[in-house]
Amino acid sequence: MNQTIAIIGSGFSALAASCYLAQSGHQVTVFEKNASLGGRARQLKKEGFTFDMGPTWYWMPDVFEQFFSDFGKSPQDYYDLIKLNPAYAVYFGPSEVITIEDTLDKIKAAFEREEKGSAHKLQKFIDEALDNYNIAIKDLVYRPGISPLELVTPKTAKKIGQFFSTISREVRSSFDNPKLIAILEFPVLFLGAKPSNTPAFYSFMNYADFGLGTFHPKNGMYSVVSAMTQLAESLGVTFKTNHAVESITLQGNRATGIIVNDQSLEFDYVLSGADYHHTETLLPQAYRQYSEGYWNKKTFAPSSLLFYVGFDKKLKNVEHHTLFFDVSFQEHARCIYDDPQWPKDPLFYASFPSITDDNAAPAGKEAGIFLIPLAVGIEDTPELREAYFQKIVDRFEQLTNQKIQKNIIFKESFCLKDFIEDYNSFKGNAYGLANTLLQTAFLRPKLKSKKVNGLYFTGQLTVPGPGVPPALISGKIVAGLIEQQMKQ
Ligand SMILES: Cc1cc2nc3c(=O)[nH]c(=O)nc-3n(C[C@H](O)[C@H](O)[C@H](O)COP(=O)(O)OP(=O)(O)OC[C@H]3O[C@@H](n4cnc5c(N)ncnc54)[C@H](O)[C@@H]3O)c2cc1C
Numbered sequence: 001m002n003q004t005i006a007i008i009g010s011g012f013s014a015l016a017a018s019c020y021l022a023q024s025g026h027q028v029t030v031f032e033k034n035a036s037l038g039g040r041a042r043q044l045k046k047e048g049f050t051f052d053m054g055p056t057w058y059w060m061p062d063v064f065e066q067f068f069s070d071f072g073k074s075p076q077d078y079y080d081l082i083k084l085n086p087a088y089a090v091y092f093g094p095s096e097v098i099t100i101e102d103t104l105d106k107i108k109a110a111f112e113r114e115e116k117g118s119a120h121k122l123q124k125f126i127d128e129a130l131d132n133y134n135i136a137i138k139d140l141v142y143r144p145g146i147s148p149l150e151l152v153t154p155k156t157a158k159k160i161g162q163f164f165s166t167i168s169r170e171v172r173s174s175f176d177n178p179k180l181i182a183i184l185e186f187p188v189l190f191l192g193a194k195p196s197n198t199p200a201f202y203s204f205m206n207y208a209d210f211g212l213g214t215f216h217p218k219n220g221m222y223s224v225v226s227a228m229t230q231l232a233e234s235l236g237v238t239f240k241t242n243h244a245v246e247s248i249t250l251q252g253n254r255a256t257g258i259i260v261n262d263q264s265l266e267f268d269y270v271l272s273g274a275d276y277h278h279t280e281t282l283l284p285q286a287y288r289q290y291s292e293g294y295w296n297k298k299t300f301a302p303s304s305l306l307f308y309v310g311f312d313k314k315l316k317n318v319e320h321h322t323l324f325f326d327v328s329f330q331e332h333a334r335c336i337y338d339d340p341q342w343p344k345d346p347l348f349y350a351s352f353p354s355i356t357d358d359n360a361a362p363a364g365k366e367a368g369i370f371l372i373p374l375a376v377g378i379e380d381t382p383e384l385r386e387a388y389f390q391k392i393v394d395r396f397e398q399l400t401n402q403k404i405q406k407n408i409i410f411k412e413s414f415c416l417k418d419f420i421e422d423y424n425s426f427k428g429n430a431y432g433l434a435n436t437l438l439q440t441a442f443l444r445p446k447l448k449s450k451k452v453n454g455l456y457f458t459g460q461l462t463v464p465g466p467g468v469p470p471a472l473i474s475g476k477i478v479a480g481l482i483e484q485q486m487k488q
Pocket of ligand 1: 008009011012013014031033038039040053055056243244273274278304306424430431432458459460461465466467468469
């Protein structure tokens with residue numbers, strides 16, 4: 001029997017779930033508090049420049065292909081995908097750059113130039129990473145996180161040691177060069193925790209990086225939001241923007257609908273793709289599964305200070321994705337996870353989509369996105385934002401050997417307060433809940449409420465975790481769980 005389903009939020013996981021549920025014939029309505037769809041992947045347009053406000057790295061193209069193929073489509077039906085070459089560059093000091101190109105052979109050659117014998121070690125490391133990728137991304141990650149037994153397969157049994165070792169230890173057992181170590185530890189940062197706190201099994205992220213490569217959808221990551229919205233609408237999903245859900249209504253312990261813009265609307269099921277903690281505040285206390293104490297003890301993925309900058313000239317000595325790892329990673333990580341505070345000397349990341357994509361900036365100009373990862377829950381003031389902009393621009397000028405201060409047409413910032421205000425994010429987190437050993441799979445907040453019948457969750461705070469590909473997978477898994485309950 002076809003059912004009515006309210007989805008709260010329009011991030012990638014909610015968009016994915018809406019497609020699967022509508023495909024099964026249900027009547028799906030998505031309620032988004034903001035004026036545009038896509039959640040943290042919104043777009044900023046200003047003076048002819050276009051910026052992705054959230055994700056910029058398109059990794060694991062196979063996951064996107066899998067999603068669209070579930071609907072008889074492919075990404076190419078909606079957007080052009082460009083494989084970046086180089087994938088990215090990493091600065092370790094003034095004019096001291098390692099460039100990661102688009103094939104493993106070229107990357108091995110770059111490694112060999114830095115450390116003799118490292119090409120062979122890299123091949124071995126990536127072979128193992130590929131094996132882990134096939135186990136994790138082709139199989140495990142699609143499991144609902146209900147029971148620990150989901151992780152026990154003949155293949156994972158052979159890898160048990162890798163769940164109790166860390167990426168940090170694994171990388172250091174093969175490589176000595178600090179630059180190569182930093183590059184190999186970079187991909188797991190997408191999972192939101194320190195490499196020294198991330199199981200070695202997660203080296204599948206290194207295969208995503210070096211084995212599969214980095215892509216750019218023409219017109220930016222927002223093209224994926226547009227594609228999924230188009231697909232959802234073609235399947236019959238209704239979207240309501242500027243609709244902030246105020247509460248989830250109950251009859252006994254059964255979800256019966258939502259209150260939104262002062263209107264009470266009835267639905268058979270409620271699925272929330274909004275931040276998990278916020279969703280539970282839409283319920284009476286007795287129906288929340290996790291206490292404030294629970295959330296406060298969790299390891300959150302970082303927040304970020306972001307700047308979207310329009311430059312009146314093309315910049316030199318940078319790539320589409322450029323990482324600035326010229327200061328201590330350990331010290332910055334300490335300020336995010338161990339002793340939350342603004343780091344004195346921050347690492348940062350910059351993206352210049354207009355290097356690849358003419359539509360990102362007017363001719364002869366450059367669009368720049370700058371990102372400093374920060375701890376959640378720390379102070380956020382206009383003065384701090386400005387001071388940190390100056391810090392990174394000064395370093396940027398020195399490292400890339402060019403002046404840019406006078407070429408800034410405008411800059412917009414986005415930080416903790418905006419994450420809270422715009423997305424109802426817990427403590428201003430940008431990337432959800434980190435994937436540490438104790439916050440993996442069945443140890444994450446559940447997709448199905450244990451206290452409210454007919455209420456489900458999806459997105460980066462639940463299973464499987466942070467990132468766009470996991471969000472697509474999260475939407476698919478939760479849609480499957482809802483279907484299962486309907487059949488019971
Ligand atoms: C700055 C940044 C950079 C990133 N970079 C990358 C990257 O390069 N590659 C990558 O793969 N991933 C990246 N990520 C992570 C990735 O973007 C996220 O994991 C993913 O987009 C989260 O999707 P989600 O489905 O959990 O929902 P979200 O995007 O969190 O969306 C939740 C939605 O719910 C809405 N909402 C909240 N409360 C309510 C309410 N009461 N009523 C109605 N709506 C509500 C919010 O407005 C929001 O639209 C990045 C994230 C950020 C923030």
